[in-house]
Amino acid sequence: MNIDRFLWQSQQRMFYPWLALMCLGWLMVASASTGIAEFYTGNAAYFAVRHAVYLLLGIVVVYAISQIPLMWWSKVDVVFLLLAIAGLVLVFVPGIGHEVNGSQRWLNLGIIKIQASELAKLAAVFYVAGYLVRRQDEVKQQWSGFLKPLGILAGMVFLLLLEPDFGAVVVLMGAVLIQLFLGGVKAGQFFLLLIATLIISVVVLTSESYRVERLMAYLDPWAPEHVYGTGYQLTQSLIAFGRGDWFGVGLGESVQKLFYLPEAHTDFVFAIWAEETGLMGGIAALTLLAVVIAQIWRVSWNAQLKGQLYGAYVAIGIASLLGLQAVINLGVNIGLLPTKGLTLPFFSYGGSSLLVCCVMVGIVMRIAHESEQASDADTDVADNNGGAV
Template sequence: MQLKLGELGWQWNSVYFLPVLGLLGMGWLMVTSASTGIAASYTGNSAYFSIRHGIYVLLGIVAMLYISRIPIAYWRQFELHMMIAAFIGLVMVLIPGIGHEVNGSRRWLNLGIIKIQASELAKLAAVYYIAGYLVRRQNEVLQSFWGFVKPMVILVVMVLLMLVEPDFGAAVVLLGSAMIQLFLGGVRAGQYFVLTIGTLVLAVIVVTSEEWRVQRLMAYLDPWAPEHVYNTGYQLTQSLIAFGRGDIWGVGLGESIQKLFYLPEAHTDFVFAIWAEETGLVGGLVAIGLLTFLVGRIWQTVWKAQQNGYMFGAYVAAGIGSMLAFQVVINLGVNIGLLPTKGLTLPFFSYGGSSLVLACVMVGMVMRIHHEAEQMEVGGSATKGAAA
């Protein structure tokens, strides 16, 4: 299939363009404020992470606009290639010298100028694989138990590779997104119930298989206990202190105390806690509102594509929307102590080049699906008018 890029112009009026710009701008402001202390300490330049994040924001915008010009049908021919590349990446990160280790987790491929998180690419590959499978094998999925099992076997292998890194958060997001895609694809209730129970059992086994995971879970249940508050519960307690200091209106932009080496990973996984400290409940609700609006728009696109019979686009958009929603819920849940601490970034807000650019790429794909669904709707209306 020859690639024919669409015209650039409709993107400016897309329902996604301005909300994503707002998210990226707010994220850049968050990272700038949260990273000043650690940047000055590590590099001598308090704006170091801010400048790098700004470059990633620009790259993300360019990537989003470019990807939105590519017809979704073009990606279908690369489903298998994407899955193979995903597996290769997940294996390569485990190889010493190739995989880059941070805080005991080997999740990144070091490419010199940028470090790519292999699980991010794997999640997107899985979304396309499941979408393609549901379209190709729809009758088999609806009628046969094996039609449901076969794609899950491949995803379980992918999840096991993620757990070896370990990256439990990415594994949960991948499985959660796949389950929602399969549910929309018409998987029978009994099979879906078995999948849900199996996922929960796997989660329990994984959590209890390592002593450090059990300790982290106990710290989550009571982070203020004397044995946890300065140990495994330290990060959560400092995050909660940040939320408490923020109150309703916050202490003011740039005035956070917790970012001054009290709260670890203040500009990455816990950037929202610093934002809440500086802008309070009001600023936190604005950020959550923008994220909710974007996810809601994506699900509107799922509905529009489905109504127009564009099932492949609907499944892809559903996978992407689910993935972003899971990441938001898990990250915010970790920040406020509703979920055990996991290393999962907040989409569009947390510092990180590959995760930010890939989030923009996914939005570009949904923009394209929305555009193509609208074109189908217009074409269908014109056909009906002509017939009348």
């Protein structure tokens, strides 16, 4: 039996950086969650144990998803999109939808609660990738090819804003814009859509009073009217970064995680890591995350060179989702962006977020595997024809 036939994932260049990223994320959560876990459950390791379980499940998910051929995804991408839209609707159904911190974003499946937007973002990436392949000429030459997918995605954006989940809207639209741009949409159409998206974002941002308050707190979080209100999370996060200095206060020695910084093990886990390990630890963590995202871009490039456009577009979308979410989360943590409830991929606590990220990694590994198989096939053809393909 050829074991490489079943364990080829470990031969992928992104496998060990991804595994290191998962382990580092568990270390972050384990350290950042001790205070809140002790207070609410009496067990300081409660969230660390749960995250470890999700980590192991994530590894299983990567191996399982990477066995699914891209051809299968291309056949079901429209069905996947419809199911994702149904999920966005079901969050509003009593008994199925679950409210957290005033937002109706979760599907209660009993043993696990899934954030519907996580599946919706991935479904949108698959749908746009399939659309770009199926309608390639129409997308490049006609306005209809450009506008049709946007009409469907507009419905998803509307449902996400009802939850509300403005952060997911920004990530989803950003990833789709990158896919469309790299998929061959005319520059004029792309920039027109970009301007329209920015205008709509400004309108949405100023349409709700709590969003305006967050924006004002972001501009001056230390103002007396903000420092203990809407700017509280940001000021406490900045304090954590300041305490971290160059090399941190020591792993597990954070003060900010002791009920000063809300969501310390989820949205603001990086602030606690920076407090405990300093600038050097923060740079090390971000470098590892950047390596994984860069590897996904490399997979996309290789797939495109082999003519596997569907896999290339999917990988582009996944790299964009992870990259944009990381940028927004880090921007919020350090005060460059207004506060939004977005997790840091692979680092923040959250079962559904981690598992969906692992699904993405499994898909990318499959794309890389099929690209390598195409390379091997080309080599065999060249050998059989005396070196000419």
